[in-house]
Amino acid sequence: MNQALPIEGYLVVGALMFAIGAWGALIRRNAVVVFMCIELMINGVVLTLVAFGDYLPQAGGVGASYAVLVIAIAAAEVAVGLAIVLAVFRSRRTVNVDEANLMKW
Amino acid sequence: MIVAFGFLASMSLGCALGVVLSRNVIHSALFMSGSFLGIAGFFVMLNAPALAAFQVLIYVGAVTVVILFGIMFTQRPSVSSFRTIIQRQHMPGLVVAAGLAVFLSYIVSVQEWGGQTEPGQGPQETATFGENLLGVGGPEIFGLLFQVSAVLLMVSIVAAVVISRRKTDEGG
Known part of the structure; x- marks a missing residue:
């Protein structure tokens, strides 16, 4: 009941989270929801990093430090991305990623 | 340990599915914060409680609030059925995502991680x-x-x- 879990459990959860986020980023139309799904993908990767840092002796215990950097950059990405969504909404009155096709050849 | 793992895995993955499939955008944002809370619980299980605190502060606090602001500024009242929120190519998307899930899970399962893989190797x-x-x-x-x-x-x-x-x- 209290024995340690194998590392594959955490890695599979991280992989499934990445896949769910990729699915949402591919099929949803709302640009804000696409951002949320990208955040889910980033969280799956961060979970994998922290699991490596805790389980593998070769990792040197720095997985959590990498995770902090990833979280900071993801926060920056959310700020810039939502600013772009706001700018697109202000000029085109939509956040549908299918309709924002001005730069499509 | 196993009970906590099952609870956190079902919470984070279920809320992630809720983000993708919810027809209301506000519900998607709230499901997203639930998923982030599940990941924070995983961080506590993996001996990184400071990182769990960062996760709760930055993701559950700040990112969710910023995304809710974005939703407030950009949403028009609209009908919400699956026809309107999902792209036309949803079946290829499902195939790609399922293939990605199976591929990544298979890779991380068959890989022989060198050394002794025991928890608690990180900084305590x-x-x-x-x-x-x-x-x-x-x-x-x-x-x-x-x-x-x-x-x-x-x-x-x-x-x-x-x-x-x-x-x-x-x-x-």
């Missing part, structure tokens, strides 16, 4: 974690990465302000 104390992050105790590259990420955060916030600023005639 928050002080060690902080020294690693500042490049004092651990690899020194982290000192550079820390400062680069600080500069990147400032530049991106300025960029966000510039992009989303309401343009007036005389650049005010």
Whole structure:
């Protein structure tokens, strides 16, 4: 009941989270929801990093430090991305990623 | 341990599915914060409680609030059925995502992780974690990465302000 879990459990959860986020980023139309799904993908990767840092002796215990950097950059990405969504909404009155096709050849 | 793992896995993955399949955008944002809370619980199980605190503060607090602001500014009242929220190519998307899930799960399952893979190899104390992050105790590259990420955060916030600023005639 209290024995340690194998590392594959955490890695599979991280992989499934990445896949769910990729699915949402591919099929949803709302640009804000696409951002949320990208955040889910980033969280799956961060979970994998922290699991490596805790389980593998070769990792040197720095997985959590990498995770902090990833979280900071993801926060920056959310700020810039939502600013772009706001700018697109202000000029085109939509956040549908299918309709924002001005730069499509 | 197994009970906590099952609870957190079902919470984070179920809320992630809720983000993708919810027809209301506000519900998607709330499901997203639930999923982040599940990931924070995983961080506690993986001996990184300081990182779990960061996760709760930054993701569950800040990112969710920023995304809710974005939803408030951009949503028009609209009908919400699956026909309107999902792209026409949803079946290829499902195939790609299922293939990605099976592929990644298979790879991480069959890979033989070298050495003895036991939990608790990471830094147990928050002080060690902080020294690693500042490049004092651990690899020194982290000192550079820390400062680069600080500069990147400032530049991106300025960029966000510039992009989303309401343009007036005389650049005010």
